[in-house]
Amino acid sequence: ETGVTQSPTHLIKTRGQQVTLRCSSQSGHNTVSWYQQALGQGPQFIFQYYREEENGRGNFPPRFSGLQFPNYSSELNVNALELDDSALYLCASSSAGTDTQYFGPGTRLTVL
Amino acid sequence: AQSVAQPEDQVNVAEGNPLTVKCTYSVSGNPYLFWYVQYPNRGLQFLLKYITGDNLVKGSYGFEAEFNKSQTSFHLKKPSALVSDSALYFCAVRDKTNQAGTALIFGKGTTLSVSS
Numbered sequence: 001e002t003g004v005t006q007s008p009t010h011l012i013k014t015r016g017q018q019v020t021l022r023c024s025s026q027s028g029h030n031t032v033s034w035y036q037q038a039l040g041q042g043p044q045f046i047f048q049y050y051r052e053e054e055n056g057r058g059n060f061p062p063r064f065s066g067l068q069f070p071n072y073s074s075e076l077n078v079n080a081l082e083l084d085d086s087a088l089y090l091c092a093s094s095s096a097g098t099d100t101q102y103f104g105p106g107t108r109l110t111v112l
Numbered sequence: 113a114q115s116v117a118q119p120e121d122q123v124n125v126a127e128g129n130p131l132t133v134k135c136t137y138s139v140s141g142n143p144y145l146f147w148y149v150q151y152p153n154r155g156l157q158f159l160l161k162y163i164t165g166d167n168l169v170k171g172s173y174g175f176e177a178e179f180n181k182s183q184t185s186f187h188l189k190k191p192s193a194l195v196s197d198s199a200l201y202f203c204a205v206r207d208k209t210n211q212a213g214t215a216l217i218f219g220k221g222t223t224l225s226v227s228s
Contacts, residue, residue, distance in 0.1 A: 004155070006155075031214065033212065033214065033215065035216075040220075041220055041221075042116075042202050042204075042218030042219050042220050042221050043156070043202070043216075043218050044218070045207065045210070045212070045215045045216060045217070047212070048212035048213075048214070048215060055211060055212050055213075056210045056211035056212020056213070056215055057210075057211075057212070058210070058215065090155055090156065092156075094214055096213075098214075099144055099161060099163060099206070099214060100146075100158055100161060101158075101214055101216065102158060103148070103155040103156040103157070103158075104155050105153075105154055105155040106154075106155050
């Protein structure tokens with residue numbers, strides 16, 4: 001069974017640029033959630049995708065957007081990057097109707 | 113507002129001694145509670161969860177947690193700590209106000225340091 005994978009591992013961007021992060025869900029999981037973990041903080045929920053549609057959102061502005069593909073993989077897009085967007089971005093997958101999310105290793109984004 | 117608190121930034125324990133990592137929560141209704149562990153430069157690994165039933169929940173790597181409704185707590189425990197248990201531990205509660213059925217609210221995390 002393949003776990004949750006994310007790419008890239010690390011990314012450095014400049015303020016104002018756009019970034020796309022990718023996630024492949026664990027085999028058999030059809031729901032993907034994205035979290036932002038700032039340094040020294042717990043993860044914060046960004047949004048969740050199920051059946052290729054956004055299924056709930058946390059307190060993040062619209063410049064954070066996403067996609068889910070038919071194979072359940074997902075992308076997180078962030079436009080107009082700000083310095084405060086520097087964080088570890090975590091993807092988590094789960095099966096609809098179950099309670100446990102399984103996390104990937106994360107993508108470390110640095111905005112200069 | 114729903115929230116999770118981990119009152120200790122760091123817990124230090126000697127190898128072989130019992131360990132406790134504390135967590136309290138604030139949520140309306142019955143909580144769905146989780147513990148995750150994070151090793152350096154790694155994602156979060158699921159340890160255990162409480163949904164309903166027995167207040168003592170057993171999880172991975174010998175960890176267990178005790179749900180206490182009257183104290184709104186869900187402390188993580190292990191009878192005998194290992195050096196390899198040293199990591200960052202997060203308590204989380206399901207956000208019942210979010211449309212997303214499984215959105216989690218995390219605490220700030222507690223660093224566990226086990227000395228040999």
